[in-house]
Amino acid sequence: MGFFGCHLSSSGGNLKMVETALSIDANTFAFFTRNPRGSHAKTEDPKDAMAACSLMRDSGFGPLVAHGSYTMNLCTADSDARIFAAGVLQDDLRRMALLPGNYYNFHPGSHVGQGVERGIGQIVDALRAALTHKYPVTVLLETMAGKGSEIGGDFSQLRAILDGVGSDDLGVCLDTCHVWDAGYDIVQDLDGVIHEFDRVIGLSRLKALHLNDSKNPSSSKKDRHACLGDGFLGLETFRNIVKHPKLKGIPMILETPNELPGYQREISILRKLEAE
Numbered sequence: 503m504g505f506f507g508c509h510l511s512s513s514g515g516n517l518k519m520v521e522t523a524l525s526i527d528a529n530t531f532a533f534f535t536r537n538p539r540g541s542h543a544k545t546e547d548p549k550d551a552m553a554a555c556s557l558m559r560d561s562g563f564g565p566l567v568a569h570g571s572y573t574m575n576l577c578t579a580d581s582d583a584r585i586f587a588a589g590v591l592q593d594d595l596r597r598m599a600l601l602p603g604n605y606y607n608f609h610p611g612s613h614v615g616q617g618v619e620r621g622i623g624q625i626v627d628a629l630r631a632a633l634t635h636k637y638p639v640t641v642l643l644e645t646m647a648g649k650g651s652e653i654g655g656d657f658s659q660l661r662a663i664l665d666g667v668g669s670d671d672l673g674v675c676l677d678t679c680h681v682w683d684a685g686y687d688i689v690q691d692l693d694g695v696i697h698e699f700d701r702v703i704g705l706s707r708l709k710a711l712h713l714n715d716s717k718n719p720s721s722s723k724k725d726r727h728a729c730l731g732d733g734f735l736g737l738e739t740f741r742n743i744v745k746h747p748k749l750k751g752i753p754m755i756l757e758t759p760n761e762l763p764g765y766q767r768e769i770s771i772l773r774k775l776e777a778e
């Protein structure tokens with residue numbers, strides 16, 4: 503049985519998220535480690551985290567895929583802001599140590615005119631500094647749509663970050679809307695895209711998927727998520743994904759424009775597609 507889940511609000515704490523996930527038949531989930539559009543983080547509660555871990559273990563959960571804040575840009579041109587972002591990354595990983603064995607995913611960053619090479623160098627520097635602490639979490643770089651000056655719209659850019667950091671504690675989260683918007687045709691040629699991912703990045707680095715339909719055609723570089731079946735990807739593409747032998751066992755997280763009942767509906771769709 504696949505690991506399916508969605509983004510949940512972290513406002514009630516970790517145990518509450520696990521209980522909410524169970525109530526909608528999810529067996530993984532994502533949450534923002536802090537305000538997604540700011541930097542505020544809640545105070546830590548080790549007892550709550552332990553209770554959450556124990557309930558996840560008893561319920562057969564797959565790894566969680568926490569999400570860093572959208573405002574954390576490791577390759578912003580302003581050096582003070584860049585140092586601040588690198589500090590946020592380290593603080594997030596330190597906090598994630600309360601949920602050992604799980605994943606922390608983030609958007610690599612936008613170079614804002616500095617150029618791809620320089621941006622990648624700054625992301626590498628921040629990751630190298632953060633990963634020296636050896637927290638028990640795997641950090642994931644998200645594949646991006648390539649909107650504006652975003653880094654990560656091309657698999658080769660993620661490869662360059664992995665090479666620069668040179669750590670095994672680094673993986674990749676593939677977002678279906680983003681790769682489609684970036685020009686990888688997962689509708690007509692999912693096998694070809696998986697093969698290309700394997701060739702450039704290596705499938706052993708693929709640790710999580712974000713399942714989102716896209717409001718835009720391929721190569722649009724827009725990054726606007728749609729509900730499953732309501733966009734250019736269509737349910738057939740998600741059937742191919744959840745049934746693909748090379749994607750088995752990888753946690754798949756919905757970031758579709760839904761509240762809880764919509765997520766529950768989409769998780770049941772995914773489970774049906776998987777069983778077909």
Ligand SMILES: [Zn+2]
Nearest residue numbers: 644677712757
């Ligand atoms: Zn995503």
